[in-house]
Amino acid sequence: MDKIIVTPLKQIHNPKGDVYHAMKKSDNGFEGFGEAYFSTINKDEIKGWKKHTQMTLNLIVPVGEIEFVVFDDESKEFFSIKLSQNNYNRLTVKPNVWMAFRGLGEYNILLNLASIEHEPSESINMEFEDIAYEW
Amino acid sequence: MDKIIVTPLKQIHNPKGDVYHAMKKSDNGFEGFGEAYFSTINKDEIKGWKKHTQMTLNLIVPVGEIEFVVFDDESKEFFSIKLSQNNYNRLTVKPNVWMAFRGLGEYNILLNLASIEHEPSESINMEFEDIAYEW
Numbered sequence: 001m002d003k004i005i006v007t008p009l010k011q012i013h014n015p016k017g018d019v020y021h022a023m024k025k026s027d028n029g030f031e032g033f034g035e036a037y038f039s040t041i042n043k044d045e046i047k048g049w050k051k052h053t054q055m056t057l058n059l060i061v062p063v064g065e066i067e068f069v070v071f072d073d074e075s076k077e078f079f080s081i082k083l084s085q086n087n088y089n090r091l092t093v094k095p096n097v098w099m100a101f102r103g104l105g106e107y108n109i110l111l112n113l114a115s116i117e118h119e120p121s122e123s124i125n126m127e128f129e130d131i132a133y134e135w
Numbered sequence: 136m137d138k139i140i141v142t143p144l145k146q147i148h149n150p151k152g153d154v155y156h157a158m159k160k161s162d163n164g165f166e167g168f169g170e171a172y173f174s175t176i177n178k179d180e181i182k183g184w185k186k187h188t189q190m191t192l193n194l195i196v197p198v199g200e201i202e203f204v205v206f207d208d209e210s211k212e213f214f215s216i217k218l219s220q221n222n223y224n225r226l227t228v229k230p231n232v233w234m235a236f237r238g239l240g241e242y243n244i245l246l247n248l249a250s251i252e253h254e255p256s257e258s259i260n261m262e263f264e265d266i267a268y269e270w
Contacts, residue, residue, distance in 0.1 A: 016182055017175035017238065024170045024252050033168035035159045036248055038197045040152035047151055062173045062244060063198055103152065109197060111246065113171055117159050 001079045004070055005029045005092035009060065011085070020088065022060045023113050029092030031056040034116035041066060041103035041110070046135065048100020049126040056115040057093040059083070064108030071098040071131055078133060083110075098131060136207055136214045140164045140227035144195070146220070155223065157195045158248050164227030166191040169251035176201060176238035176245070181270065183235020184261040191250040192228040194218070199243030206233040206266055213268060218245075233266060 005028060012019040023030060034055070041047055049071070059068065065084035068091055071077070082104065083089060093099055101110070116122070140163060147154040158165060169190070176182055184206070194203065200219035203226055206212070217239065218224055228234055236245070251257070 014182075016180040017177045017243070020173040020175075022171040022173060022246075025168055026252065033160055036157040036171065036246070038155040038157060040155075042152045045151040047149075063242075107198075108152070111157075111171070117161065 001070065001072055001075070001077050003072060003094040003097045004079055006081060007090045007092065009088050009090055011088055020062055022111060023058055023090060029056070029058055029090065031115040033113065035114045035118055037112055037114070039110050039112065041101060041108050043103045043106055043108070046100055046102045046128060048128065049098045049131050051098045051124045051126070052095050052122060053124070054095055054116055054122040056095060057099070058113040059091040059093065060111045062109065062111065064103065064105035066108050066110055067102045067104055069100050069133055071133070073098065098126065100128070102135060136205065136210070136212050138207060138229040138232045139205055139214055141216060142225045142227065144223050144225055146223055155197055157246060158193055158225060164191070164193055164225065166250040168248065170249045170253055172247055172249070174245050174247065176236060176243050178238045178241055178243070181235055181237045181263060183263065184233040184266050186233045186259045186261070187230050187257060188259070189230055189251055189257040191230060192234070193248040194226040194228065195246045197244065197246065199238065199240035201243050201245055202237045202239055204235050204268055206268070208233060233261065235263070237270060
């Protein structure tokens with residue numbers, strides 16, 4: 001799917017506490033900084049579907065494990081990936097695809113480095129049932 | 136101390152998992168986006184002292200509790216704050232002060248939204264013992 005990028009991220013061990021990379025402005029997928037926020041997702045809960053028409057998302061999971069599913073309604077393709085400290089990648093999601101995510105661990109948190117500030121009018125929600133996907 | 140800013144951040148309750156604000160580009164303390172990274176700090180460990188000569192740090196603690204101590208060697212002032220989900224603020228640290236931080240909870244993680252990319256030559260380290268502070 002050409003509207004997503006998966007980028008492996010460095011984890012730097014330190015005996016006092018590790019350092020985990022998230023994003024540099026020179027990285028592939030960086031489309032400007034608008035806002036950073038965290039979203040937590042409880043075990044077995046799913047948030048979505050949502051489509052952003054302008055925002056590029058850069059998603060990193062520093063705690064827990066989250067499954068992301070992206071659906072491109074032009075190509076009818078699905079893409080899914082489980083991110084965690086054990087599969088530590090950044091998921092870039094470009095505008096105009098549907099996205100939903102599910103909590104897999106006991107406590108799950110994502111960081112979104114978004115290319116624009118939150119603006120309700122640029123995103124569209126759809127009911128969970130309205131896109132058929134075998135979770 | 137004029138080289139720090141403490142900004143209360145919103146926590147938005149959601150039954151599927153809460154949302155925690157971190158930073159918008161229009162916020163006070165935003166000096167451009169260079170890099171975002173996570174640093175974990177084990178319980179009772181202290182990382183520091185470090186002084187950045189160019190980087191402005193924007194520090195958020197989404198998990199656990201971390202005590203930050205800032206020392207301005209011009210004014211000889213100390214500043215300290217404990218950040219956590221229960222005291223959910225963003226700590227902006229401007230260049231040219233010393234900073235150290237200690238893990239207080241069982242698992243502690245900070246996000247730094249840094250104004251420039253990591254560049255070893257712009258920061259200076261000092262031994263923990265070299266700044267007298269009653270932790």
